[in-house]
Amino acid sequence: MQPRNMSMSGVVDLAAVKAAGEARQKAEEARAKGAGRQGAAGGPAPSSPVIEVDEADFEQAVLQRSAGVPVVIDFWAEWCEPCKQLGPLLERLAREYAGRFLLAKVDVDRNQLLFQQFGVQGIPAVFAVVAGQALPLFQGAAPEQQVRQVLDQLIQVAEERFGIVGAPVAGDEEAPAEPAVPEDPALAAAHAALDAGDLDGAVRAYRNVLADKPADTEARLGLAQAELLQRVQGLDAARVRKEAADDPADVHAQLRAADLDLVGGHVEDAFGRLVETVRRTVGEDREAARVRLLELFEVVGPDDPRVVAARGALARVLF
Structure with a gap:
């Protein structure tokens, strides 16, 4: 699980490994060729701002093109419900941004090598490649406002650091932008509170939204994310893990450790810890562990393979 804060921290350090002068020169050459210009890969500009990419053409379609336009990679799968929310949003924004970034979609079921090389922990996962340098942007479905913020930061860094400004998509220069769907003000306020670190306010705001739209x-x-961050706030990680290891029967110690596991990205460890706690407890303790596990499922997403596996394990110990 990745936090909702989708800042671009670290992008400059990652990109600095590339020679800025070389990337800038390539970008200038690409821009100078006008509407019929050649892309960074040496081939024609793509006819669409959205392309399907596989392992065979990844170097040409993504790495080489990234010298002339920021490439955003959407790792997705057909069975992934959050992917079905995020994918159309990214595609719409790619058309709206009119060539300022290229969206490359990677089906993880058909491209396991790319999935592993990028170290993807769960899907949907969004990465960027700028001047040949890959960097993570965010994981999981996200609201349009935050996605736009990340894209704007990516485009700004690409231009300021390398002079990469992208190019109009061939045949798309006159295409009108699709109108943006306004975000629910109550939901936007909840997101803003969470991004500002006001966890109490975020929890209240999200609950208000759910009261009207369950x-x-x-x-x-x-x-689920706000409540998780609220629970781990101020915890001494070393002490929590020691307490959980010293007393496996202490249910509350196991709950705290599972929260820390998830926040630290150890999803399977968090799920396994709680499934085992459910297995060896009864009554209120068992119910507390079961409910916490379901809450963590919400954070990761119901269609994540790790959630599917943990649901099966939970069913086996319960029944």
């Missing part, structure tokens, strides 16, 4: 997936995800 099925709002985005609000449920935001609430």
Whole structure:
């Protein structure tokens, strides 16, 4: 699980490994060729701002093109429900941004090598490649406002650091931008509170949204994340882990350790710890562990393979 803060911290350090002068020169050459210009890969500009990419053409389609335009990579799968929320949003923004970035979609089921090389922990996962340098942007479905913020920061860094400004997509120069769908003000306020670190305010705001819209997936995800961050705030990680290891029967120690596991990205460890706690407890302790596990499922996403596996394990110990 990655935090909702989708800042671009670290991008300059990653990109600095590339020779800025070389990337800038390539970008200038690409821009100078006008509407019929050649892309950074040496081939024609793409006819669409959205391309499907596989392992065979990744170097040409992504790495080489990234010298002339920021490339955003969307790791997705057909079975992934959050992917079905994020994917269309990214595609719409790619058309709206009109060539300022290129969206490359990678089906993880068909491209396991790329999935592993990028160290993807769960999907949807979004990375960028600028001047040949890869960097993570965010993981999981995210609201449009935050996605736009990340894209704007990416484009700004690409231009200021390397002079990479992208190019109009061939045949798309006159295409009108699709109107943006306004975000629910109450949901936007909840997101803003979470991003500002006001966890109490975020929890209240998300609960208010859910009171009116109980099925709002985005609000449920935001609430689960806010409550998780609220629980781990101020915890001494070393002490929590020692208490959990010293007394496996201490259910509350196991709950705290599982929260820290998830925040630290150790998803399977968090799930396994709670499944085992459910297995060896009864009554209120068992229910507390079961409920916490379901809450963590919300944070990761119901269609994540790790959640699917943990649900099966939970069912086996319960029944």
